[in-house]
Amino acid sequence: MITIQDITKSYGEATVVDGVFLNLPDAGVTSIIGPNGAGKSTLLSIVSRILGADAGTVAVEGLDVFRSPSKDVAKKLSILRQDQHTSARITVGELVEFGRYPHSHGRLTPECRAAVASAIDYCDLGDLTERPIHQLSGGQRQRAYVAMVLAQDTRYVLLDEPLNNLDMVHATGLMRLLRGLADTHGKSVVLVLHDINYASVYSDRIIAMRDGAVVQDGPPARVMTPEALESVYGMAFHVHELDGDRMAAYFR
Numbered sequence: 001m002i003t004i005q006d007i008t009k010s011y012g013e014a015t016v017v018d019g020v021f022l023n024l025p026d027a028g029v030t031s032i033i034g035p036n037g038a039g040k041s042t043l044l045s046i047v048s049r050i051l052g053a054d055a056g057t058v059a060v061e062g063l064d065v066f067r068s069p070s071k072d073v074a075k076k077l078s079i080l081r082q083d084q085h086t087s088a089r090i091t092v093g094e095l096v097e098f099g100r101y102p103h104s105h106g107r108l109t110p111e112c113r114a115a116v117a118s119a120i121d122y123c124d125l126g127d128l129t130e131r132p133i134h135q136l137s138g139g140q141r142q143r144a145y146v147a148m149v150l151a152q153d154t155r156y157v158l159l160d161e162p163l164n165n166l167d168m169v170h171a172t173g174l175m176r177l178l179r180g181l182a183d184t185h186g187k188s189v190v191l192v193l194h195d196i197n198y199a200s201v202y203s204d205r206i207i208a209m210r211d212g213a214v215v216q217d218g219p220p221a222r223v224m225t226p227e228a229l230e231s232v233y234g235m236a237f238h239v240h241e242l243d244g245d246r247m248a249a250y251f252r
């Protein structure tokens with residue numbers, strides 16, 4: 001479990017994460033939703049030590065992430081950032097090998113090579129390993145970054161808006177892949193999504209943030225209601241049942 005206690009972050013006068021208490025489970029798919037500026041990325045960045053907090057603690061399976069050696073935390077938790085940038089010159093294979101850095105420090109062990117091969121295979125990148133990152137389509141590039149995170153082989157996999165720029169074919173493919181990671185690899189996948197219908201169909205739990213606070217938290221059946229969604233986004237929603245899933249419509 002990831003235990004987030006009283007995490008607070010301000011920029012000047014603005015408190016963008018406001019005393020958040022949250023437990024993230026050690027398995028399953030957890031989606032974080034909420035309007036732009038709600039503090040979703042800030043919270044994930046703090047949990048993954050990219051950003052310091054003004055107050056509060058984060059523990060991953062009891063390990064205090066702010067006080068523990070970076071490499072110990074990196075063996076438990078990986079993150080795909082919203083603004084992930086990497087030198088365009090590297091190839092897909094090299095990018096995925098980067099994922100092993102916390103384990104290998106640059107020298108790949110046989111175990112590292114196996115993890116890299118398995119991530120490449122799982123993300124269906126076998127034909128692209130020699131290809132420079134900048135020559136990939138958006139969907140391929142996103143899969144390459146996911147493979148890098150998978151190669152790190154952590155129980156907790158955090159992804160900030162991984163569906164960005166993906167068409168529905170690639171978005172659905174990626175969501176199935178992430179669901180599979182939880183189901184067949186026993187991972188805890190925590191991702192920020194804007195498409196609440198993907199969150200509804202693929203998540204075990206949806207956490208909604210607004211103005212730096214958690215305002216909804218529960219299984220899709222509890223969060224995918226017109227009232228709950230309106231409390232998150234401040235607009236009207238219709239929610240319909242479709243093949244056992246709840247779908248929201250919100251186009252006018």
Ligand SMILES: Nc1ncnc2c1ncn2[C@@H]1O[C@H](COP(=O)(O)OP(=O)(O)O)[C@@H](O)[C@H]1O
Pocket residue numbers: 011016034035036037038039040041042043
């Ligand atoms: N480096 C920064 N300096 C000042 N304000 C920031 C900075 N980073 C984020 N913010 C502000 O914090 C708020 C939350 O941002 P963010 O966590 O990125 O929201 P979300 O990911 O939910 O869209 C926003 O109002 C944003 O403008």
Ligand SMILES: [Mg+2]
Pocket residue numbers: 040041042082160
């Ligand atoms: Mg964000």
